[in-house]
Amino acid sequence: MSDELRSIWHALGEVADPELPLVSIVELGIVRSVERGEDGWTVTLTPTYSGCPATRVIEEDVRAALATATTAPVRIATALAPAWTTDWIAPEARRKLHAAGIVPPQGEAAGAAPAGVRPIAFHRPRPVPCPKCGSLKTVELSRFGSTACKAQYRCSDCLEPFDYFKPH
Amino acid sequence: MLFDYLLRLADNGLILAQRLGEWVGRGPVLEEDIASTNVGLDLLGQARLWYAYAGEVEARDTGAGRSEDELAYFRDSGGFRNLLLVEQPNGNYADTMARQYLFDQWHVLLLDELRTSRDQRIAGIAAKALKEAQYHVQRSADWVVRLGDGTEESHRRMQAAIDALWMYTGEMFAVDATERTLIDAGIAADAAALQAPWRSSVDAVFGEATLAVPTDDWMQGAGMRGGKQGIHTEHLSHLLAEMQVLPRTYPQARW
Numbered sequence: 001m002s003d004e005l006r007s008i009w010h011a012l013g014e015v016a017d018p019e020l021p022l023v024s025i026v027e028l029g030i031v032r033s034v035e036r037g038e039d040g041w042t043v044t045l046t047p048t049y050s051g052c053p054a055t056r057v058i059e060e061d062v063r064a065a066l067a068t069a070t071t072a073p074v075r076i077a078t079a080l081a082p083a084w085t086t087d088w089i090a091p092e093a094r095r096k097l098h099a100a101g102i103v104p105p106q107g108e109a110a111g112a113a114p115a116g117v118r119p120i121a122f123h124r125p126r127p128v129p130c131p132k133c134g135s136l137k138t139v140e141l142s143r144f145g146s147t148a149c150k151a152q153y154r155c156s157d158c159l160e161p162f163d164y165f166k167p168h
Numbered sequence: 169m170l171f172d173y174l175l176r177l178a179d180n181g182l183i184l185a186q187r188l189g190e191w192v193g194r195g196p197v198l199e200e201d202i203a204s205t206n207v208g209l210d211l212l213g214q215a216r217l218w219y220a221y222a223g224e225v226e227a228r229d230t231g232a233g234r235s236e237d238e239l240a241y242f243r244d245s246g247g248f249r250n251l252l253l254v255e256q257p258n259g260n261y262a263d264t265m266a267r268q269y270l271f272d273q274w275h276v277l278l279l280d281e282l283r284t285s286r287d288q289r290i291a292g293i294a295a296k297a298l299k300e301a302q303y304h305v306q307r308s309a310d311w312v313v314r315l316g317d318g319t320e321e322s323h324r325r326m327q328a329a330i331d332a333l334w335m336y337t338g339e340m341f342a343v344d345a346t347e348r349t350l351i352d353a354g355i356a357a358d359a360a361a362l363q364a365p366w367r368s369s370v371d372a373v374f375g376e377a378t379l380a381v382p383t384d385d386w387m388q389g390a391g392m393r394g395g396k397q398g399i400h401t402e403h404l405s406h407l408l409a410e411m412q413v414l415p416r417t418y419p420q421a422r423w
Contacts, residue, residue, distance in 0.1 A: 051213025
């Protein structure tokens with residue numbers, strides 16, 4: 001890895017996700033590749049959700065961060081396939097999320113390998129441990145939380161509401 | 169032809185997203201307000217991906233492709249290719265969730281087929297959108313069950329919603345000449361083939377929800393004269409009037 005490439009990755013590692021500022025876009029698995037072409041660098045990003053409102057901000061932040069890492073032109077490309085999955089979230093980021101009271105995705109996302117149409121299952125029990133007290137007696141309050149990628153839960157033991165980063 | 173097909177996909181997302189957006193600040197509970205608008209946000213994001221591609225295809229075909237905003241804000245109702253189902257008014261929450269479930273259940277099947285489209289761009293968008301739609305259908309099916317198998321009043325309302333919307337579902341499976349050509353080319357999904365799996369899922373969910381499947385099988389728009397051909401119910405014009413007023417009044421507006 002060249003020094004310049006190393007410093008680009010380092011700079012990208014400093015770019016925080018706008019909606020989850022405690023983790024970087026590299027840790028979230030949004031940066032798919034960094035490649036040197038004849039006319040500069042191409043950074044390929046992948047959106048988490050199609051309608052994620054942070055996508056534009058992330059692009060601008062990447063440009064700003066790379067301005068100090070390279071003097072070559074930077075092009076930002078978007079790749080939809082393979083579709084982003086929470087399985088790409090780095091272990092370190094999972095620890096950070098948990099420490100911040102957001103439960104990271106439990107288990108692998110079924111969508112990691114294209115699974116097709118899953119049958120509808122009613123009353124799915126999927127234990128999500130409370131980030132405060134660890135109790136498994138938690139209930140889903142809403143399938144969507146403060147952002148599209150999270151659901152809202154509440155612990156039945158300590159009564160604390162919390163965000164759950166949905167497997168996707 | 170491909171442009172027209174992409175508009176069908178895009179317009180479904182945009183119009184349903186706009187409907188769901190009407191719940192902002194009016195949801196029955198805060199959580200549902202947020203959930204419905206998040207589903208709308210996913211659909212809007214998907215619509216943008218389809219519009220962007222449609223614009224490129226249009227540019228390839230005619231030399232002048234329209235932008236996402238031009239396609240969304242500067243077409244009249246006759247130019248829209250969405251299903252009649254998605255433009256139906258929100259009504260009460262049972263009406264909204266019945267509409268959502270009938271659409272979501274079809275949407276996942278459609279996207280699953282499109283994942284293997286010979287058009288790589290379509291396949292990529294579909295694979296991404298499917299993951300989101302999968303989550304949508306779990307939620308809307310849950311609501312159909314919750315209200316259908318809820319109180320006497322919620323059951324009555326959900327059944328009434330299903331009865332009223334049922335005639336708009338036939339159009340989802342009608343294949344016209346545009347789709348036929350693209351199906352034969354391996355690009356579009358064969359919508360007719362989605363009907364059996366759709367119906368069996370609907371039967372299962374309605375069974376769980378103690379709802380009756382309507383027996384009247386007269387279908388609006390199924391005779392190739394429906395939303396996909398640009399012939400809409402009166403509701404679409406009202407929706408567009410509200411959605412398009414700002415960019416049409418101030419075409420240079422930026423925010």
